[in-house]
Amino acid sequence: MGGQGRARRGQGELEAQVLGALRAAEGPVDTAWVQERVGGDLAYTTVITILTRLLAKGAVVREKSGRAFVWSPVADEADLAALRMRRLLDQERDREAVLASFVTSLPAGDERLLRELLECARDPED
Numbered sequence: 001m002g003g004q005g006r007a008r009r010g011q012g013e014l015e016a017q018v019l020g021a022l023r024a025a026e027g028p029v030d031t032a033w034v035q036e037r038v039g040g041d042l043a044y045t046t047v048i049t050i051l052t053r054l055l056a057k058g059a060v061v062r063e064k065s066g067r068a069f070v071w072s073p074v075a076d077e078a079d080l081a082a083l084r085m086r087r088l089l090d091q092e093r094d095r096e097a098v099l100a101s102f103v104t105s106l107p108a109g110d111e112r113l114l115r116e117l118l119e120c121a122r123d124p125e126d
Helices: 011-024 031-038 044-056 077-090 095-104 108-122
Strands: 060-065 068-073
Touching (some): 031 068
Antiparallel strands (some): 060 068
């Protein structure tokens, strides 16, 4: 089989690479451009699948250009990670328990940062 010995990339890693390529573009780009920047070893259909998933997540937009689409980012990697976290939280019945468990498991520095961010969100004049 041709793919033996090659490490398989995870969906999140591919999404991050595609978003990185789109952010590096000077404007909307087509799928072939993304495929070339992310790595020619990826099938064109794989790149389209990733772009379509990112579109469904609200991380990219597309517009018709001739017979094809061109793609642009609307979210960065942090936005995408936050969206994944939100979707996981939305699937839980006891949000309070999940959030409490999350916060109490954070290292002290991250907990402090989260508290600062929440305070800033309450008082946007800072």
